[in-house]
Amino acid sequence: NHVVLCGYGRNGNQALKKLRQYKKEVVVIEHDKEKWEALQDDDILFIKGDATKDEVLKEANIENASHLISALDEDTQNLFIVLSAKQMNNQLKIICRASTEANYKKMKLAGADNVILPEKVGGDHLASLVVTPDLIDFFDKLSISDGDTHNVRELKFNVLCPDDNEKSINELEKFNKTGCKIIGYKDKGNKFSVNPESDFILKKGSSVIIIGNSKQMQNLRANFELKD
Amino acid sequence: NHVVLCGYGRNGNQALKKLRQYKKEVVVIEHDKEKWEALQDDDILFIKGDATKDEVLKEANIENASHLISALDEDTQNLFIVLSAKQMNNQLKIICRASTEANYKKMKLAGADNVILPEKVGGDHLASLVVTPDLIDFFDKLSISDGDTHNVRELKFNVLCPDDNEKSINELEKFNKTGCKIIGYKDKGNKFSVNPESDFILKKGSSVIIIGNSKQMQNLRANFELKD
Ligand SMILES: [Ca+2]
Ligand SMILES: [Ca+2]
Numbered sequence: 198n199h200v201v202l203c204g205y206g207r208n209g210n211q212a213l214k215k216l217r218q219y220k221k222e223v224v225v226i227e228h229d230k231e232k233w234e235a236l237q238d239d240d241i242l243f244i245k246g247d248a249t250k251d252e253v254l255k256e257a258n259i260e261n262a263s264h265l266i267s268a269l270d271e272d273t274q275n276l277f278i279v280l281s282a283k284q285m286n287n288q289l290k291i292i293c294r295a296s297t298e299a300n301y302k303k304m305k306l307a308g309a310d311n312v313i314l315p316e317k318v319g320g321d322h323l324a325s326l327v328v329t330p331d332l333i334d335f336f337d338k339l340s341i342s343d344g345d346t347h348n349v350r351e352l353k354f355n356v357l358c359p360d361d362n363e364k365s366i367n368e369l370e371k372f373n374k375t376g377c378k379i380i381g382y383k384d385k386g387n388k389f390s391v392n393p394e395s396d397f398i399l400k401k402g403s404s405v406i407i408i409g410n411s412k413q414m415q416n417l418r419a420n421f422e423l424k425d
Numbered sequence: 426n427h428v429v430l431c432g433y434g435r436n437g438n439q440a441l442k443k444l445r446q447y448k449k450e451v452v453v454i455e456h457d458k459e460k461w462e463a464l465q466d467d468d469i470l471f472i473k474g475d476a477t478k479d480e481v482l483k484e485a486n487i488e489n490a491s492h493l494i495s496a497l498d499e500d501t502q503n504l505f506i507v508l509s510a511k512q513m514n515n516q517l518k519i520i521c522r523a524s525t526e527a528n529y530k531k532m533k534l535a536g537a538d539n540v541i542l543p544e545k546v547g548g549d550h551l552a553s554l555v556v557t558p559d560l561i562d563f564f565d566k567l568s569i570s571d572g573d574t575h576n577v578r579e580l581k582f583n584v585l586c587p588d589d590n591e592k593s594i595n596e597l598e599k600f601n602k603t604g605c606k607i608i609g610y611k612d613k614g615n616k617f618s619v620n621p622e623s624d625f626i627l628k629k630g631s632s633v634i635i636i637g638n639s640k641q642m643q644n645l646r647a648n649f650e651l652k653d
Contacts, residue, residue, distance in 0.1 A: 338609070347559070
């Protein structure tokens with residue numbers, strides 16, 4: 198149930214920092230000798246090798262990993278890794294970087310669940326600081342200020358309403374006792390709405406997005422017997 | 426009250442897309458002839474020139490701009506622009522990209538309000554898809570699914586409680602009628618907490634982070650006479 202991280206460049210480096218902050222088990226694969234020292238110094242579990250080779254992915258125990266992040270600079274290499282990893286473990290969630298929109302599509306076709314264009318994410322962030330600064334600020338604070346790794350999470354209708362009866366948010370007695378709040382709604386066609394009113398009726402096949410602090414999320418896990 | 430965007434590279438391109446989505450007035454400054462055609466084709470207001478020159482910034486009416494985004498590839502040029510722009514308009518909010526942590530600090534010293542390291546933001550995003558996927562998903566949906574540009578915003582105590590009396594969230598009658606919800610709290614020392622309980626007492630000097638859909642945010646603006 199670990200994360201395999203291919204490439205300890207600037208993206209990989211920052212990704213690792215965040216993964217460790219959330220106490221994830223990570224195995225890094227890095228081919229470049231110059232980066233080995235920094236990895237050793239930081240007590241990071243890593244494999245000296247080329248992630249485009251099947252035996253190296255196997256050494257990282259890809260068959261039992263939950264996630265792969267392919268963050269090499271070369272799109273061709275990332276594409277190759279996505280394809281290989283998908284073959285070796287089709288349950289794997291695959292996240293990959295790409296440099297161009299054209300390659301974005303190829304990565305998706307190869308089996309990546311999410312493809313990140315760093316230049317695009319960066320540009321988006323620059324503009325967000327103009328148009329939605331409070332949201333950016335809130336988002337940054339969420340991930341550092343509270344011990345819980347899930348201050349926001351999605352919950353499916355059948356978890357929230359195990360009796361399978363459609364009801365309004367007001368009527369979710371067990372949920373409302375947790376102190377968590379519903380801040381978004383996704384209908385069965387994945388149409389999203391922000392902060393539904395308290396008399397809004399939740400439909401079968403939908404899911405809700407909820408927010409809560411550590412204590413409230415703990416209540417939620419206990420009341421609904423969630424594993425994580 | 427416009428945004429001056431220096432550089433129409435990959436970051437700048439994506440930043441512009443987002444700014445336009447939020448109907449911001451933007452003036453782009455671009456020195457590279459090869460990019461002029463794309464700018465012309467897309468009906469973008471732009472200046473053919475070098476943003477490190479004061480007269481070019483003046484031509485972009487920097488004195489009356491609300492924001493500057495400096496998104497050139499060269500850190501030395503971004504730094505120069507930050508310094509120049511700050512001198513010409515000290516009310517300007519300055520957002521700038523940098524390639525290295527070392528330069529991050531220099532940009533801040535030069536007067537940038539926010540400095541973005543695209544590689545870092547990209548790496549962070551890669552990891553967030555592992556550790557907080559629901560949050561990322563929610564965040565992406567917020568900015569596209571609803572007409573309102575502010576689904577999340579910060580509100581200061583003195584706006585929320587014009588009578589200046591400290592009270593619990595439950596007691597915020599006028600606010601609670603808007604349908605918006607309080608999902609975060611920042612005390613006067615900027616200590617942040619997630620989703621305070623309804624009996625939580627708001628203190629002077631604090632602020633709250635709220636969420637709402639278009640209609641709820643409209644109620645908020647009306648009830649509290651907010652301009653935007
Ligand atoms: Ca957190
Ligand atoms: Ca929105």
